[in-house]
Amino acid sequence: MSETERPGRPAPALVVRGVEVFPGLLDPSAQAALVAEIAAVMAAAPPVQPETRFGRKMSVRMTSAGKYGWVSDRRGYRYETQHPSGVAWPPVPAPVLALWHRVTGLDRAPDCCLVNLYREGAKMGLHQDRDEADFGWPIVSVSLGDEARFRIGGIERGGPTDSLWLKSGDVLVMGGAARLVHHGIDRVRGGSSTLIEGGGRINLTLRVVD
DNA sequence: AAGTTACA
DNA sequence: GATT
Numbered sequence: 001m002s003e004t005e006r007p008g009r010p011a012p013a014l015v016v017r018g019v020e021v022f023p024g025l026l027d028p029s030a031q032a033a034l035v036a037e038i039a040a041v042m043a044a045a046p047p048v049q050p051e052t053r054f055g056r057k058m059s060v061r062m063t064s065a066g067k068y069g070w071v072s073d074r075r076g077y078r079y080e081t082q083h084p085s086g087v088a089w090p091p092v093p094a095p096v097l098a099l100w101h102r103v104t105g106l107d108r109a110p111d112c113c114l115v116n117l118y119r120e121g122a123k124m125g126l127h128q129d130r131d132e133a134d135f136g137w138p139i140v141s142v143s144l145g146d147e148a149r150f151r152i153g154g155i156e157r158g159g160p161t162d163s164l165w166l167k168s169g170d171v172l173v174m175g176g177a178a179r180l181v182h183h184g185i186d187r188v189r190g191g192s193s194t195l196i197e198g199g200g201r202i203n204l205t206l207r208v209v210d
Numbered sequence: 211a212a213g214t215t216a217c218a
Numbered sequence: 219g220a221t222t
Contacts, residue, residue, distance in 0.1 A: 056213040072212070116212095127212040151222095161222075184212075186221090 009105035016162055017152045018178025022103065026169035030095075031144055035195055037093035038115060038144070038202060041065045044090040045083040047117045053077075059122040060185075066092045067111040068209045070131065077131050079112065079209050092206075100140050100206050103171055108137070110206040118148065118188045118201040126153055126161070126184040129174070129207065137208035138175025144168050144204070145196035147189040153182035168193050 012020035026034065047061035050072040064070060068079040069089045082088055092113045100110050116124070129139055143166040150172075153161040163186065166172075174181060188201050196202055 050212085052211065052213055054211070054213065056211085058212065060212080062212095070212090077212075124212055125214085129212090149221095163221085 007105070009103065012173070016164060017154065017181055018174075018176065019152055019181060019183070020173040020175070020178075021164070022171040022173070023167070024169050025103070025171040026099075026142070028169070031169050031195060033095055034093070034099075034142070034204070035144055035202070037095060038204070039197070041090050041093065041113075041115060042117075045069075045087060046085075047115065048084055058124070059118075060124055061117040061119065061122070063115045063117075064089050065096075065113040065115065069112060070114045079131060096142075096204060096206065099142065099171070103140055103173055104138055104175075106137075108208060110140070111209050112205075112207045114205040114207070116203040116205065118146070118185065118203065119198070120188070120190045120200060122185075122200070123187060124185040126151060126157070126182040128180050128182055129205070130180060131209075132207055133210045134208065135179045138173050138179065140204075140206040141172040141174065142204040142206075143170045143172075144202040145193045146199065146201040147192040148201050148203075149186040149189075151184050151186050155180050155182075157182060165189075168195055
């Protein structure tokens with residue numbers, strides 16, 4: 001962490017295992033504006049279902065915006081400057097960047113906005129975000145659309161966990177001691193929102209990659 | 211193991 | 219069926 005924190009960042013309503021939770025930070029019109037921006041990102045860089053290193057397809061569909069996108073295939077996890085099709089990732093939409101600065105208080109911008117699209121039945125197992133160069137930078141997670149059960153463990157795998165339901169407009173910050181906490185999505189409550197065309201949930205994850 | 215499934 |  002090399003930059004000063006900006007005063008006036010909002011206080012989290014609750015903290016779960018060190019993860020800061022800002023329920024309902026985005027009102028419905030702000031959510032709709034973000035969804036419109038992300039729809040344009042997905043039109044330019046269509047979501048794909050990545051494979052793991054063992055050739056198993058993930059249930060979540062992914063794309064990215066920014067200098068880097070997170071990808072997974074039989075070669076493993078990494079950041080790439082291009083969508084698998086070869087096109088550059090579209091820029092991170094300005095309202096997404098504004099949300100990052102508001103909630104982190106940082107001057108430094110993220111260089112990746114990972115877009116996770118959870119259609120009916122999609123889940124994500126417990127994992128750590130550890131493909132970035134400097135864990136001093138926080139991660140910001142934005143929930144849009146259907147509600148989802150978010151599970152939070154510890155730094156070590158296999159320990160106890162807690163869970164909470166995330167709703168559209170909720171924002172999380174994983175930073176400091178909670179930067180490397182295990183987290184995942186147990187399940188998505190289909191039909192709990194009409195925000196996403198075709199149904200489901202979109203999660204934006206903002207990171208500083210290098 | 212950013213996989214899935216089983217089980218108490 | 220939901221949860222851990």
